[in-house]
Amino acid sequence: MRKVRVFNSVSIDGYFSAGDGDYQWAHEGANDPELAEFTKSNAQGENALVFGRVTYDVMVAWWPTPEAAKTMPEVAKGMNQAPKYVFSRSLKTASWANTTLLHDDPAGAIARIKASPGPDLTVLGSGTIVAQLTEAGVIDEIQLLVVPVILGSGKSLFSEVSGRPWWNLTKSKTFKNGRVFASYERR
Template identity: 35%
Template sequence: MRKVIFQMLISLDGYYEGPDKKLDWHNTKGGFKAYEEELFNNADTLLFGRKTYELMQSFWPAAKAFELDPFVAGKMRDLQKIVFSRTLNTVSWENTRLIRDNIKEEARHLKNMPGGNILLLASSGLALTFMDLNLIDEFHILVNPVILGGGKTIFEGIQHRYLLQLINVRNFSSGNVLLCYKPKA
């Protein structure tokens, strides 16, 4: 069975989005590239909620993205992308499919198909839905050495407690710390 991995960059005070929705504080230096390559090379599907899809689709297909990070831009182009949204009517990014209804059934079906890992990238609302359905196998939380003092918290809107078990910690020379958890049985 494939693993669903939720990956998110956060500040030390738990925000994934700073005040005014700013993301200019993301620290992707000092070993992050090797982690990112490992993560993407073991995956064949990317999952997004609407907001993250719109953000990613506005940046990654552009020529500038290929200049800045050809590896990720290529993966973003080539991997299957699935957008879960009840408000979008269409998606235009190549290799992208829209799921509007039957999210629970579609997500379970996707997870049970053969293939590589499924990456749920930076979509906190979709992560909450997948958590409620017990479909996340690993949480990769990359803590950046910055305190924002405001913004949107990673699990904003969570309704109940989830127990997790630490499975890996990775330090980066940039000061980032990757915390990997799995749901506790």
Template identity: 40%
Template sequence: MGTLSTFNFLTLNGFYKDAADGVSWHRHGGEESGFASEQMEGRKSILVFGRITYEQMAGWWPSPAALEAMPEVAKGMNESRKIVFSTTLESADWENTDLIKGDLIGEIKKLKADPDVQMTILGSGSLVAQLADAGLIDHYGIMIDPVALGGGKPLFSGMKSKLDLQLVDTRTFGSGVVLLNYVPVNA
């Protein structure tokens, strides 16, 4: 069976996006950028997005500014296969992107049936909540930034059931950002 992972930045008070859907509060320092570059090296994972995150990513990673600021990450993001789940998006023009308008749970189950498939959800809190409820996420990577916001969007907003996780690994960056890696307890 294939795997499905998530990777998200969170504030200390649990927001993955600020009130305007932005992530400018995340510390993208040298060490974190190096980590992101390492993660893209040799990656064969399919990147999975909801519409809002997809539109933000598609607006940034192909840009000259992204290619200059983080060339290795931009190259990896642009070359990776991508899937965007949306019922309202008309087209997905970022290279190597497939638009799926169908049943999220059913489509992910089909993809996971292939033992060689590795998928990573970036951002996309609504997808994370739905797929967590369905028990389809195998790994949760969460970078906690040492910042609290007055408002924003909680990552697991809309979940209907309890999610028990087991911490399997941590990494602390010099900026104070902490990476927490979890797997579901019942996995």
């Protein structure tokens, strides 16, 4: 069975998106070689990507561009070649290569995809999708890159999750630029 993981940058006060929807804070000061090497190695391997429509719009505006290929060639190649699943009620077509649009319930659709043969699934951004998948118990691993910034308000990945599910820390890494990577698996 495929694994479902989440990868997101979060502020130290727990937000993956600022209150105004801005994500630029996650990239400020991120251009150091140590973090770039980690990002490249973490993006290696065969994965299918999962997005909500808002995250898809951000990703498709960057990764297929010549500038992305020049800036982060290995990551851009992986992002562009990977199979992608996008949940949207409004998109009718997807312009990014290897993209499948899904219009049904994310938890049910991901549970079906997870049970089918293929690469592991990685959810990027997509807070509403992350909350639904967490609530349904289909996420196996949560990877967070904590950015040393306080946003004061924003969107939490897990604000819609009921109960108090516990996770075990399986990996961590502290970067010289103050970022901390932490990977958790469901208890």
